[in-house]
Amino acid sequence: MLKRTSKITALLVAAASILSIMPAMAADKLGTKDGTIENAVAFKDGKYIYEGYRTDDDDNGLYYNAGTKDKRLDDATSLGVKYDDKFVQAFDGSDEYLVDLSTGKISDDDTIYDSTTTAETKLINKLKKTDRYAKSTGSDFGKGGSYGKVEIGPQVSSNRFGDVWFEYSATTSQEISVARNSMNSQPTTPQAVYFGYTNTSGTYIDASYDANIYVYNGTKMVKIEHVGDTEEGITLNSIVPISTLGEDDKYIYRIVKANVSGSIHKILKTSGPDSTTYNGSDYNSAGDTLYYIQKISKTQGYKEKDAYLPKSTDSYEISGATGSGDVKDAYTAIEKIITKSDNAVATIVDGAIYVTYSDDGGDKVKTEKIVLKTSEKLNRYNENSKLDTKVDGHVAKKDEDQDTKAKAWSIDVNGNVWAIYNGEIKKSTKLGDFKTMYTCDRSFDRLDVYNDENLIAWEYDGDAYTTVQEGKKQSQDDASSIVTPAKVGWDKLSNGDWNFYDASGTKVANNWANVGGSWYFLKADGIMATGWQNINGTWYYLQPSGAMATGWMNDNGTWYYLQSSGAMSTGWQNINGAWYYLQPSGAMATGWQNINGTWYYLQSSGAMATGWINVNGTWYYLYSSGAMAYNTTVGGYRLSSSGALI
Template structure:
């Protein structure tokens, strides 16, 4: 405890911690679910050993550089450890809980079958590193226990060991065949021909994603998480996500040529609030079915799986709008304000507007499974003025928002477009158009949502988490959230995770792991 306090004080004094307010849901992404009763009273391992095929002990380290050795009796729940061996198989030995309540998984695929303590685990032939996940359960698992089977067995604690195979050939599975494109939920992952492992982050309430892996050559065979995908599938596969780290293999084959990519998806880093201060975190009753497109009068919203509420402003002279709500699957039923929309109509319907606020409900349902998700679209009528120039009927549109050729502008008292400055939480560019996305203003970076509004707090942008202060300025360095957790933001503002910064270990959720 004393060492922890010294670390906290030294970080705060030496690095100048910025206090960051984060939602309560932000803090509990790794919290174990409470159960009324349990069969196993030992929540944590007292000792964790990794042995080679001859039974010899393999050293554990807290870092991938193998510089900080960890004693078998000092392992902690939620940590990831590193080891290196020339053995083809390894096994786990523990102290603490009864071995009947512990399972060892090779990888983090949802279908991975658990092995009992002491059983041999084969190291991967497709990668230089094999991730072992050790789970301690409250209820005794059955013989067919899968990685994803958590709820019925009460996971009490989790440990991970990344085992590097020293005999692995670096040229293996590195043939000269490549992916052309890799995406998660249509968000592009930047590829490099020199890299085969990629990381993507999603909010904690995103329970399922679609991985798309398009090969450079359509003749290549593509496998995602052990399932073959083809051009007819658009090279897509839906996968379920567990809290924390999820690892998926993507394999390309062309005759005797082979290349394996590893996609690591971290669920729950560090907030579940999406990319807008107005976003609504996914309610518990919402199921994992989604719209593919949502638009109002042809203007598309940027959809997020962690967001169900969207808003738009229209001029006072607009008394109706066309809503398009296209589902991810063509067999889903979609209703807009209770009226079903159909593929034959391009999933479009017209909605009449009253002055002021209009709430439009979009219901997506799988009639076969009963799964359902309800979106709320708020349309404000009368907050802006629509025009093709700065005057209408001889009246100057002064001190008003106007829409010109589809772009939002703001006119000053003289009716001229405001440029290169803020109007409330909105920024007008040199062209006079309202800015969206990243903005550099007076040396500080801001993030503006698809609605143009300046964002604050935690924001998930293109797979990375950023923290913006109360003025919307991006933060870097160490910050401390409202629940006392520390995070490190890189020089570009992106949150660091699963790494060591200045001797301080950060977990998969980005929070500093206090010993």
């Protein structure tokens, strides 16, 4: 396989930036590996599986890598969905397999189809012992006839690692197809098809009886606990599931439509979340449809006619017409899950629902957080929003959202959202800002993430990829193959001192260096000098930055004057038309000074005085040279031997 030019570019960039200062918490660079990947799944401990081939000598196929080298899986050629906590589905044509990603073992003895069939059998054996399911169908229950038919539906969290729960439905007195049609025909009697959830061991929860929904009766919100109950003139006729959103370790979350008689609501949208059309009229007693998110415990609770119900069921209404913008926004986000638009998926983290989908024509990934509220103040439920009356609603509402540019995105086992875009792999945790975790080849536009330390990124229809483990090692190998260039410019030592290297890479010592228009002196050991320095018999002052000082400079309250060459001045100096006297130490003189037998007076500014001056109440006269007049008469005034006016 031809070596990629991007590798060469990466090496050149690394060499050019060798002297740059690395910011704290910088993202790790994942080096580029050769390999053509069509699809891939990342797993923990550096393990992954992919469709494709690594070199031109390899056949296109399915390969498992345990962190060291590839192993060809001869029985399968393509990948399916993630399953349970460590498996991925694989196919060879229509033949199904499961690959154990912890070992790389592939088998057709226990496929997803087999697990589903086994779960169904265990479920039937348990349900047939209950009056709720088997009494009305007798010996026919579970045999697949007109009555007593049981079907295992989709997996709750399909194509994700974690617990395996399935939806199920079971008829007791009518065909399943009839019951499903009732989702559109609005049934007004308690449903004869029961819906619930079961796991692979046959543990189940019947989710067709407990409701705990809240409905507005024109005055207040009324709680209805079970299907078939009537409270304060409102009857819950049926609950039919529309879509299961997902699960966490304790609960399953789903969307249901509830057929209710006697409620006082208005529909302000032209379509419900399952695309059934309604008008803007008041609901009537024949049966109205409301939509809820239900949070259903996986733990079995009490029994209804021998069948296990969930330990708890809580319901939260979703609606586009509640008078609350956040509730409407939640409704809009949930619609994406139901309609499967924009690749939308839902994940559950800490009891909140995160709806993630492609946005901005596929150029971004966006996540909206939906929280379940038990006391949300709403306008009189679905009525004229101008009314001031408020009611407490049990609703789902949007909390906030987050988005970023993305060529591809992935959700890890912890529910974090990852995105890849222009050489950056970024992560957002519970709607926090997207942070760059890794950098990689800018051509990569596909991504699968298990967790922070295990991911695989690749170029679609290309010949390059990277993983965390292989990419870090490749970056180290790339760095070691670079010939470190000679140091040029400033180099800060570990103790905080500075050296300077000229354009040839030679360290400057016992000499001056002009850097950016400022002069610096490097001592005999190459350390940048600061403070007063006597260089070849001349005093200079180097500022804390090392730059040579010029002009007036105050050092601990004493003024000095440094010439344009930086040399410290002494003696008489004419500066900007004024005369100053700098003592042999360089310190600027003030007050009376006897210089070579002649008295002069230097003002507080250091400037030499001339003419008449008053010092401490006594007048003196100073000639234009600054010399004090004495034993003489000036302008008719007599001056004594001390120069004082007599």
